[in-house]
Amino acid sequence: MLVKERVLESALKIISDNLGDYTAQLYKDFYNSQEPEIIIISVSELMTDMLGAQNADKIVQELKQNI
Amino acid sequence: MIKSKFVPLFLIFLGLISILSYILRPDPSTDIYLNIIYLIPSFLATILGIDLLKRMGVKNKKGNIYLLLTIAVALWFVGESLWFLYKIVLDLDHFPSYIDVVYLAAYPIFFVAFWKEYKLNKIIWTTKKILISSISAVTLTSLTGYYGIYMSYDAEASFWENSFSILYGVGDLAIIFVLILIIMIVSSYQKGKFLSIWIYFLLAMLFTIFADILYAMYYQEYNKGIKIFQYLDLLWIISFIFFAQGFYKANKIIFEIQSNLINKK
Numbered sequence: 500m501l502v503k504e505r506v507l508e509s510a511l512k513i514i515s516d517n518l519g520d521y522t523a524q525l526y527k528d529f530y531n532s533q534e535p536e537i538i539i540i541s542v543s544e545l546m547t548d549m550l551g552a553q554n555a556d557k558i559v560q561e562l563k564q565n566i
Numbered sequence: 567m568i569k570s571k572f573v574p575l576f577l578i579f580l581g582l583i584s585i586l587s588y589i590l591r592p593d594p595s596t597d598i599y600l601n602i603i604y605l606i607p608s609f610l611a612t613i614l615g616i617d618l619l620k621r622m623g624v625k626n627k628k629g630n631i632y633l634l635l636t637i638a639v640a641l642w643f644v645g646e647s648l649w650f651l652y653k654i655v656l657d658l659d660h661f662p663s664y665i666d667v668v669y670l671a672a673y674p675i676f677f678v679a680f681w682k683e684y685k686l687n688k689i690i691w692t693t694k695k696i697l698i699s700s701i702s703a704v705t706l707t708s709l710t711g712y713y714g715i716y717m718s719y720d721a722e723a724s725f726w727e728n729s730f731s732i733l734y735g736v737g738d739l740a741i742i743f744v745l746i747l748i749i750m751i752v753s754s755y756q757k758g759k760f761l762s763i764w765i766y767f768l769l770a771m772l773f774t775i776f777a778d779i780l781y782a783m784y785y786q787e788y789n790k791g792i793k794i795f796q797y798l799d800l801l802w803i804i805s806f807i808f809f810a811q812g813f814y815k816a817n818k819i820i821f822e823i824q825s826n827l828i829n830k831k
Contacts, residue, residue, distance in 0.1 A: 550755060
């Protein structure tokens with residue numbers, strides 16, 4: 500699996516787990532045209548906004564392991 | 567989604583109406599109007615929980631947690647409704663009965679929901695957190711253990727009456743455990759938007775546990791219909807209002823994210 504596909508899949512799983520399946524679907528449309536780094540930054544910002552920096556850091560670290 | 571921005575205002579209004587009604591009506595224990603008022607917050611919380619589930623789905627992790635919370639709140643609503651039917655409408659003495667099974671079934675579901683949320687957040691325990699948790703746990707467990715379990719045993723009561731009374735105490739102990747977990751969950755959210763949702767759930771559970779402890783302490787006075795002790799109902803009403811507000815807030819946050827994404831397209 501390509502790096503982008505792995506990051507995309509993980510990012511959408513994170514969004515789905517926290518904000519629901521439909522939100523993840525909406526983000527999928529947006530992320531399809533983005534590079535992995537941009538996807539990671541976007542997920543990091545979204546999760547920081549929702550879950551706070553501490554929780555977001557843990558999630559983003561796991562996401563980065565997919566690169 | 568229930569889009570009205572007036573939901574929080576309505577919930578505050580409902581709380582105030584409930585308080586005023588309990589103060590002004592002469593006999594809350596048998597007052598049909600007050601008992602209907604009492605049912606509204608748990609009904610609203612259930613509806614707002616279902617509304618949130620429609621937005622979230624239930625196959626994802628948070629959706630699954632909200633599903634469990636909604637089921638638990640719905641069970642209490644069903645229990646309260648059955649109690650209303652039997653006690654107020656039909657005037658039947660019903661303790662213990664299958665209504666108590668409905669009430670009690672909610673406790674393990676709450677426990678599982680909050681445990682799942684705790685596991686999801688991978689909480690890091692610091693000395694400060696351990697200290698706060700230990701003090702809270704010892705204080706609340708002592709109160710519940712004494713009044714909810716030890717004092718609830720009645721030598722003259724039947725085996726089933728004692729069993730169910732003690733089970734309520736055990737359920738409250740489980741709630742105290744999850745209260746500690748929710749405090750940890752809330753602390754992990756820092757300034758995130760989910761913080762407010764979990765503060766509402768924390769307050770809801772706090773009001774429930776205080777109402778349960780006070781009920782265990784004064785259940786004889788409460789069941790005799792002495793007015794001041796009927797105000798305990800207000801704590802349960804406020805608890806359901808916080809549940810309703812928590813579900814509404816979660817729905818609103820997700821709705822705003824989805825709206826922004828749709829508008830960007």
